Amino acid sequence: MEIKHHALAGVVEFTPRIFEDSRGIFFESFSARIMAEAGAGGEWVQDNQSSSISGVLRGLHFQAPPYAQAKLVRVATGRVRDVIVDIRRSSSTYGQHISVELDSRRGNILYIPTGFAHGFLALEENTLFLYRCSDYYQPSAEGGLCWNDSTLNIDWGIDAPVVSDKDQVLPDFKSFETPFE
Numbered sequence: 001m002e003i004k005h006h007a008l009a010g011v012v013e014f015t016p017r018i019f020e021d022s023r024g025i026f027f028e029s030f031s032a033r034i035m036a037e038a039g040a041g042g043e044w045v046q047d048n049q050s051s052s053i054s055g056v057l058r059g060l061h062f063q064a065p066p067y068a069q070a071k072l073v074r075v076a077t078g079r080v081r082d083v084i085v086d087i088r089r090s091s092s093t094y095g096q097h098i099s100v101e102l103d104s105r106r107g108n109i110l111y112i113p114t115g116f117a118h119g120f121l122a123l124e125e126n127t128l129f130l131y132r133c134s135d136y137y138q139p140s141a142e143g144g145l146c147w148n149d150s151t152l153n154i155d156w157g158i159d160a161p162v163v164s165d166k167d168q169v170l171p172d173f174k175s176f177e178t179p180f181e
């Protein structure tokens with residue numbers, strides 16, 4: 001497993017070794033030991049799966065404490081542009097984001113600690129997105145940020161993605177009060 005520590009503290013990307021033979025491919029998509037040693041350990045309690053048509057954008061989402069969720073995200077079919085925004089008030093990179101392409105052919109996996117808003121854009125038809133969460137879904141704790149906020153200035157590479165009604169009314173960064181220390 002190749003390990004990359006990203007510029008935003010605590011964010012780790014894993015790229016597994018892919019074994020290919022005449023039957024197809026094999027790779028390890030989760031290793032509690034390797035991930036914990038890289039600072040991406042977690043008590044995972046919920047697995048989620050979504051499928052999206054090309055051009056669907058989901059986000060930017062988080063759950064507020066005490067229901068904050070770390071996430072371990074990957075793509076099983078297709079490809080996404082995955083974006084995370086640091087919303088930890090005391091962080092030196094507060095308000096900054098990174099964008100990582102997650103590709104089912106590479107099998108790369110992104111560890112997102114608590115204190116980040118998360119979203120992704122599906123870049124292919126039938127993109128199957130899989131993720132584990134460190135806490136259960138808690139609708140009352142759901143929060144978010146506007147995907148095309150001018151302060152965040154995220155280059156999604158698309159002007160008019162397919163966005164849910166809920167995601168069209170998320171707050172902008174200027175009026176946002178983060179619940180994360």
Ligand SMILES: Cc1cn([C@H]2C[C@H](O)[C@@H](COP(=O)(O)OP(=O)(O)O[C@H]3O[C@@H](C)C(=O)[C@@H](O)[C@H]3O)O2)c(=O)[nH]c1=O
Nearest residue numbers: 048050058059060061062118119120136137138164166
């Ligand atoms: C996230 C979630 C949703 N739901 C339900 C609520 C709703 O009726 C339906 C669809 O929910 P949403 O529109 O919020 O799904 P979606 O927009 O895919 O939400 C997800 O977006 C990505 C970017 C994340 O980071 C995730 O944490 C999650 O917020 O599924 C659950 O039952 N459990 C869950 O854990």
